[in-house]
Amino acid sequence: MSHTPIAGPIAIVDDDDSVRRALSRLLQAHGMETLTHPSGREFLDSPTLHEVECLLLDIHMPGMSGLDVLEEIRVAATKLPVILMTGRYDDDFARRSLGAGASAFLRKPFEEEDLLRAIDVAIRERR
Amino acid sequence: MTLQPPPDFLETAPLVPIELDASSRAILYIGPQASALLGFAPEEWLEPEFAQSRILPDDQASVEDARHAAIRSGVGHVDYRMQHADGHVIWVNECTRRVAGPDGGERLRGFLIDITDRKLQELTLWRSEARLRALLRHAPDAMVLTDAGGRILDMNDQAEALFGYRLSDVVGSSFDHFLPTRLQPRLPGLRAAFDRDPHRRSLVDGHTFAIERSDGIELPVELSMSLVAGTDDTRQLLCSVRDLTARRRIEAQLRSSERQLREMANVLPAMVCFLDTENRYRFVNDAYASWYGWERHQIEGRLLREVIGGHAYSEIGDSVEAALAGRPTHFRGRMEDGAGRTVPVDVTLVPQYDEGGAVSGYFVVVFDVTDEVAAREADRRHRAELAHVSRVATLGELAASIAHELNQPLSAIVANARAARRLLDGVVPDLDEVGEALEDIATSGRRAGDVIAGMRKLLQKGDPGEARNDRVNPAVLVEDVIELLRSEAIGRGVSVHTPAVAPPETFVLGDSIQLKQVLLNLLMNAIDAASRAPAGSRTVTTEVRRSEPSVELIVRDSGPGLPTKDPEELFQPFVSRRPGGLGMGLAISRSIVEAHDGQIVGEDDPEGGACFTVRLPLA
Numbered sequence: 001m002s003h004t005p006i007a008g009p010i011a012i013v014d015d016d017d018s019v020r021r022a023l024s025r026l027l028q029a030h031g032m033e034t035l036t037h038p039s040g041r042e043f044l045d046s047p048t049l050h051e052v053e054c055l056l057l058d059i060h061m062p063g064m065s066g067l068d069v070l071e072e073i074r075v076a077a078t079k080l081p082v083i084l085m086t087g088r089y090d091d092d093f094a095r096r097s098l099g100a101g102a103s104a105f106l107r108k109p110f111e112e113e114d115l116l117r118a119i120d121v122a123i124r125e126r127r
Numbered sequence: 128m129t130l131q132p133p134p135d136f137l138e139t140a141p142l143v144p145i146e147l148d149a150s151s152r153a154i155l156y157i158g159p160q161a162s163a164l165l166g167f168a169p170e171e172w173l174e175p176e177f178a179q180s181r182i183l184p185d186d187q188a189s190v191e192d193a194r195h196a197a198i199r200s201g202v203g204h205v206d207y208r209m210q211h212a213d214g215h216v217i218w219v220n221e222c223t224r225r226v227a228g229p230d231g232g233e234r235l236r237g238f239l240i241d242i243t244d245r246k247l248q249e250l251t252l253w254r255s256e257a258r259l260r261a262l263l264r265h266a267p268d269a270m271v272l273t274d275a276g277g278r279i280l281d282m283n284d285q286a287e288a289l290f291g292y293r294l295s296d297v298v299g300s301s302f303d304h305f306l307p308t309r310l311q312p313r314l315p316g317l318r319a320a321f322d323r324d325p326h327r328r329s330l331v332d333g334h335t336f337a338i339e340r341s342d343g344i345e346l347p348v349e350l351s352m353s354l355v356a357g358t359d360d361t362r363q364l365l366c367s368v369r370d371l372t373a374r375r376r377i378e379a380q381l382r383s384s385e386r387q388l389r390e391m392a393n394v395l396p397a398m399v400c401f402l403d404t405e406n407r408y409r410f411v412n413d414a415y416a417s418w419y420g421w422e423r424h425q426i427e428g429r430l431l432r433e434v435i436g437g438h439a440y441s442e443i444g445d446s447v448e449a450a451l452a453g454r455p456t457h458f459r460g461r462m463e464d465g466a467g468r469t470v471p472v473d474v475t476l477v478p479q480y481d482e483g484g485a486v487s488g489y490f491v492v493v494f495d496v497t498d499e500v501a502a503r504e505a506d507r508r509h510r511a512e513l514a515h516v517s518r519v520a521t522l523g524e525l526a527a528s529i530a531h532e533l534n535q536p537l538s539a540i541v542a543n544a545r546a547a548r549r550l551l552d553g554v555v556p557d558l559d560e561v562g563e564a565l566e567d568i569a570t571s572g573r574r575a576g577d578v579i580a581g582m583r584k585l586l587q588k589g590d591p592g593e594a595r596n597d598r599v600n601p602a603v604l605v606e607d608v609i610e611l612l613r614s615e616a617i618g619r620g621v622s623v624h625t626p627a628v629a630p631p632e633t634f635v636l637g638d639s640i641q642l643k644q645v646l647l648n649l650l651m652n653a654i655d656a657a658s659r660a661p662a663g664s665r666t667v668t669t670e671v672r673r674s675e676p677s678v679e680l681i682v683r684d685s686g687p688g689l690p691t692k693d694p695e696e697l698f699q700p701f702v703s704r705r706p707g708g709l710g711m712g713l714a715i716s717r718s719i720v721e722a723h724d725g726q727i728v729g730e731d732d733p734e735g736g737a738c739f740t741v742r743l744p745l746a
Binding site: 023 | 527528530531532533534535536537538539540541542543545546549550553560563564567570571574614616617618620622
C-alpha cells in the first residue's frame with residue numbers, strides 16, 4: 001500500500017490510556033509522528049493544535065464527547081481531517097458522525113490497514 | 128346376826144360424828160376421827176369459833192345456808208373446804224339432821240366425811256369437759272359430740288348453722304338424723320371401722336360424703352371422728368363436719384380452668400410445656416408428648432434433660448438459664464423427634480412468677496416451622512430466578528456499553544500486536560518497544576477478562592440450593608457497579624459522583640450478586656433520568672452512609688424526579704420508563720432488599736431529581 005507522505009503529527013484523543021499508547025505505538029512503527037491527549041478539551045486547548053495533520057478521535061469520553069469536539073472544530077472552520085472511533089456498536093453514531101463532517105468512522109477493534117487507509121484518505125482529501 | 132352396831136362402830140367408821148347446838152352452832156360433840164380429818168384433837172374442835180375459823184371464808188355462807196335449811200326442814204347437806212393443820216385444804220361433806228336435845232333445845236346431829244379425793248376427781252373431769260365445750264364452741268368447723276351409740280350430746284353454733292337445727296331439737300337423737308337417707312346405712316359400717324382403728328381421723332373422704340340440712344339441701348362434707356374420753360361405755364365421739372361446698376366450687380373451678388387450659392393447649396398448633404425451676408416437666412400438651420412418641424403422663428414429672436437428651440439440653444442451656452433468671456427468650460433451631468427426624472423449629476421460653484414475684488418455672492412454646500421454611504425457600508428460589516431473568520435483561524440493555532468496555536482493550540491489543548509485528552520487521556528491531564507492546568497486550572487482555580468475569584458473575588443464576596450469605600462492604604458493591612456502568616454513563620453524557628469516602632469496616636450480610644443488582648437497577652434508572660436533564664447538569668451521586676444499626680446506600684440523580692408520588696406504584700412490576708426495560712427493576716430490587724431485612728425508599732430530592740435510599744442492617 002502506498003501512502004501519501006505526512007508532514008505533521010497525527011493526534012490521538014482517547015480517554016483510555018491503553019488505547020492511546022497502542023495506537024501511538026502502531027503509527028510510530030509506521031514512521032508517523034503522534035501527539036496524544038486524554039480528553040477533547042485538552043486537545044482543543046493544546047498549542048500544537050494547528051500543526052496536527054489528522055485527528056483520531058474517540059467518541060465516548062466523559063465530559064466532552066468526540067462529537068462535541070468535532071463540532072467545535074467545525075465551528076472553528078478548520079479543515080483538520082477527523083477520524084472518529086467508537087467501541088460501541090451503534091450505527092446511529094456512524095451516521096451522525098459522518099453527517100457532522102468526519103472523514104471516517106472506525107469501530108474498535110479495527111485492523112491496521114483500515115486505520116492506515118482512513119488516515120491516507122483523510123489527508124489526501126484535506127489537500 | 129344382830130341389828131345392834133358393834134360397840135366401837137362410831138369411833139372407828141371412816142366418818143366423823145358431830146353434834147351442834149342449833150342456835151349457837153357450837154360443837155357439842157365430835158368423834159375421835161376428827162383428829163385424822165383435820166389434824167386437830169377433838170378437844171380443840173370444841174373451842175368456840177374453832178371449827179368456823181377452819182372453814183374457808185368463801186364457803187362459810189353455804190355452810191350456814193345448809194345448817195339453816197337443816198333447822199328449818201330437818202335435813203341439810205353441804206360440801207365445803209377446811210384448812211388442815213398442815214396447811215392444805217380438804218373437802219368435807221357435812222350431812223346433819225335436826226334432833227331434840229335433852230335440855231329441850233334443838234340440835235343438829237350428823238357426820239363429816241372427807242370427800243377430798245372425790246372432789247379432786249370431779250374437778251379434773253369438770254375441767255376437761257369445760258375445755259371440750261370451749262373447743263366445741265370456738266372450733267371453725269361444725270362439731271357434734273355423740274355418745275358411743277351415736278346419740279347427739281352437744282353441738283356448736285357452727286353445727287346448728289350448718290345443719291339448720293337447734294341443739295335442743297336434736298339432742299338425744301341419732302347422728303344419722305343429719306345424713307341423707309341413702310347414706311344412713313353406711314354409718315354403722317364407718318363407725319365399726321373407726322372402732323377397729325380409733326386413731327383414724329377422717330372417716331370418709333369428702334368427695335362422697337354428704338349431710339342433709341333441715342331444709343332438705345344436701346351439702347358435700349368432710350367428716351372426721353375422734354375419741355374423746357371414757358371407757359367403752361362412757362366414751363364420747365367428737366364429729367367434726369367440714370362444709371366442702373366452697374372448696375368444691377373452687378376445686379371445680381380450678382379443674383375446669385386447668386381442663387380448659389389443657390384443651391386450649393391441645394388445640395394449639397404448637398408444642399407447649401411448663402417446667403419448674405428444677406427443669407422438671409409439670410405440664411405438656413398432647414402435641415408435645417406425641418412429638419417424642421409418648422403419653423403426657425410419661426413426660427410430666429420427668430427432667431428436661433431426660434426427655435430431650437444431653438445434646439439438645441446443652442444447646443438450649445443458655446435459654447433455659449435466661450428464662451429462670453426472668454428473661455423471655457426466643458430462638459430458631461432444629462429439634463429431633465422421638466423417631467430421629469429433625470425439623471426446623473421456632474422456640475419461645477417465657478418465665479412464670481409466683482405470688483411473691485419469684486420465678487416459679489417457665490413455659491416453652493415450640494412451633495414446627497417446616498412449612499414456613501419451605502415456603503420461604505420456595506419464595507427465595509422464585510425471587511432468585513426472577514432476579515436472574517431481570518439481570519440478564521439488564522445486561523441486554525447494557526450490551527452496547529459492555530461491548531465498548533470489551534472493545535477498548537481489544538482494540539489496544541490489536542494495535543499493539545500490529546505495532547510489534549511492524550517493529551520486528553524493521554532493519555534494526557526495537558526489541559524494548561516490542562517488549563513494552565507485549566506487556567501492554569497482557570494488561571489489556573486481563574482487563575477484557577475482568578469485564579467478562581464481572582458480567583459472568585451477574586449472569587450467574589446463583590446456587591439454587593442455598594441462599595448466599597456473603598459479608599460484603601456496600602461501598603465496594605457501589606464501586607463495582609459504577610465501574611460496570613461507566614461506559615453507559617459516558618455514552619449518556621452523565622457524570623457519576625461518589626463524593627464521600629465509604630466508611631471503613633462497614634459490612635452487610637447477604638447475596639452480593641443480588642445486592643449488586645439492586646444498585647445496578649437504581650444506578651441505571653438514575654443515569655437514564657439524569658440523561659434527560661440539560662447537557663452539563665446530568666449527574667448521578669451515590670453515597671454510603673452509616674446510620675446505626677443500618678447502613679444507607681443513597682442514589683440521587685439530577686433528572687426530572689419521580690414519575691409518581693405513590694410508592695406502591697413506583698415499585699409496581701412491568702412499569703418501565705426505560706426503552707427496552709422489563710419494568711422489573713424496582714419491583715425486584717424491593718423484594719431483594721426486603722429479603723435482606725432492609726427497606727428501599729424512593730422520593731423526590733428537595734434539590735431536584737429523585738433520590739433512592741436502600742437501608743440494610745449492619746453485619
